Amino acid sequence: MAKNLTKRSEDYSKWYNELVLQADLAENSGVRGCMVIKPYGFSIWEKMQAELDRMFKETGHQNAYFPLFIPKSYFSKEASHVDGFAKECAVVTHYRLKDDGEGGVVVDPDAKLEEELIVRPTSETIIWDTYRKWIQSYRDLPLLINQWANVVRWEMRTRLFLRTTEFLWQEGHTAHATKKEAIEETEQMLDIYADFAERYMAIPVVKGLKTESERFAGALETYCIEALMQDGKALQAGTSHFLGQNFAKAFDVKFTAKDGKQDFVWASSWGVSTRLMGALIMTHSDDNGLVLPPNLAPDQVVIVPIYRSDEQFDLVSKVAKEVMSELRAKGVRVKFDNRDTHKPGWKFNEYELKGVPVRLAIGPRDVENGTLELARRDTLTKETVSRDEVSGIVVALMDEIQKNLYKKAQNHRTENTSEVSTYDEFKEVLKTKGGFIYAHWDGTNETEEKVKNETKATIRCIPLDAKDEDGECMVTGKPSKRKVLFAKAY
């Protein structure tokens, strides 16, 4: 594998694309806009899935599976939903091909569907059509369901992980007896996403509410977490929607309360996707390649043997395997790369590119001295450590590296967060450093739209922890109660 990565400072976007390919995370497929997630990339996604799934189950959610296809008419039942989603979708119109008489196949015109099927861009409609059958009484509530699935949104410009026609995600869909409970659920799931981002991905996030124009199609409120990438652009990393009774009304889902009264149920939906892989890559990685937080690294430690003869190989392998056993016993994920098809230098590059948090190298001299060479991926530093102490050191390092990555990301965000009072100042900051910009806004769609058209920056969210403070909208001078968060975004 040739290591030949463009520098971030030269061309951030090119750096990202090359990194995704060279670290064996994903690649484009022969199908427009659809990616292949390669085994290494997928193993990171599996780690994310496992942790999120555990967090969902600990909070009482169950997994289920709903159909890939949604009848076209379902979309028309919730007016704003159809505008937001049904239009840029893959449409199945036929169910059979036939021979074209020349060795190929053509669509069989006799196999046309009476009603076209949409490949799900999100599953509210098919799920709420099902919930009508599942919910009759308050005893059936709350209904707390999650689905891990693939979805399709026909994107014109795609980028690996960040925006692809097909992507993998989870979508939670819950039903509740009261508005209060539904909002609590919406907020709980936002907290879980934020917690996951911070503790596993080592990414600090801002929790907030979307403005009306950025809300999920069919939601009364959209909560989100926003992260800042190294190039000063924001990335929306997860959303949680309070759907009110919109879908219950569209699909006629009512329940009988304890007191015998009937009412429509209250709903939330929430999701994160393989886009998180993009956030993970762009937050921590450097000009040498991927940098992975230990909590999500498929291999937390790799051991590379250094040898010139079979005898030396046996000698170092023995120690390497002992160290591997010790580390595994302590719960560390270790790989011993004993392949003789590649040289140590090649392996060093490979694991640097792939972001393995700690690399241990051991040669005959190390065996003699009772040492190993330990290299940290996050700081790119090396040190010689004692054979007897190595497993304790590595275990402690897992925690330290995890924290260091978070801190680095947090420092970067602090350095790249500005507060401005005037629109000129806003434009100046956007031009010179980008990043998160807090500013007063008058709360209107018009102003939001104007800023977007003139600067390409959007309101990422109205932060949940924003202080109440009287101020004036940086654009119109109209009164504002709190600052909101602007940024250019992915």
Added chain:
Amino acid sequence: MAKNLTKRSEDYSKWYNELVLQADLAENSGVRGCMVIKPYGFSIWEKMQAELDRMFKETGHQNAYFPLFIPKSYFSKEASHVDGFAKECAVVTHYRLKDDGEGGVVVDPDAKLEEELIVRPTSETIIWDTYRKWIQSYRDLPLLINQWANVVRWEMRTRLFLRTTEFLWQEGHTAHATKKEAIEETEQMLDIYADFAERYMAIPVVKGLKTESERFAGALETYCIEALMQDGKALQAGTSHFLGQNFAKAFDVKFTAKDGKQDFVWASSWGVSTRLMGALIMTHSDDNGLVLPPNLAPDQVVIVPIYRSDEQFDLVSKVAKEVMSELRAKGVRVKFDNRDTHKPGWKFNEYELKGVPVRLAIGPRDVENGTLELARRDTLTKETVSRDEVSGIVVALMDEIQKNLYKKAQNHRTENTSEVSTYDEFKEVLKTKGGFIYAHWDGTNETEEKVKNETKATIRCIPLDAKDEDGECMVTGKPSKRKVLFAKAY
């Protein structure tokens, strides 16, 4: 939940359908032929997935993800594959809808795809198109990849789990330097499927080879495992295909060997699907509902409190929780159903219907006596056990029930396996008891087809452990070297 299950002896097919619905496993959706897998059904599938995934990884396989869509032209590249698969498929022809001006949406004729996309019925073509980029040298081999995914095959007559338009499955796709290695892989995966069926699902299976007419479209050999259901029909529970160099040639996947020579790579593919749920249900369940083997039961034990007052509830809950902790500490999956919305009798029915292997009930009298009531789902027997011994007893029961279910299934199979010499005998057995029937066959498509047309029985497989013995085809009298396995099948 009303328990009102048709008896197997009355109408086996109706019993199955009712059981799937009443035990909350799955239901039909608003989309023709597509099912909704309900949370309880999905939790059993998750257990299957987890064990299989572990077994795949232990044998060196990695997961990845390939696109849902396959360009139509890919199918034409492997001649027999297109015949077998591309024809009964969902075809995406458009990528946009638009308003119809009456509140609905219609397909936008301006958004027609240049080349139609097929929703994957299986992924050989898209994967081998990708492998061309991944494989250059012997160093890249073997390539051992698995994918968990949804696939779509346009079925005309569907049944929950057994035959649905969309289903979930895993598909392994491997590439090897030699024919020998590819065949070894194919056989290894068959063994893993058989092992999983026997040790986890408690289903004895016959391992064998498919006849030419039943082979996977594009394979040189298809290996399978066949199980016998309670109604005397066979169910194919998993297949593993030796693909030779067919897909490598169709997609031009060559590698350079150590000696510098170029050759096409050798391939296998293998899969099991949510159909296994059907096999699990039909093998063990009875007229009272689902019966689950402990190794796959989401809840292995349920504890039901019996009480008339809050005071009694507190009293029995205390012991119930202690027992739950003890069992959990021993690795048993226990649920304490302390809901006050349902009566004990309702709960007893519910868990019987859902196949929970062991039910413990505890009332105030039990607390006094230092006992609990233990009910086994497999034998429908009850006994009083000592509070102090209960966790040891339950742990031992997990193993005993697992073995008992396997043994019962094995006995049923033995009783319903026949060997016949003549075609008349064959037809008689088929009419009177069904089941597995071993008979000599002359090895021709014609004879196989004749038997199928006249009796609806098919050759399930040529068993791998079939003894070499000279005989005469039961239909034509032509020479045969070994008996093959016939049955009517799902």
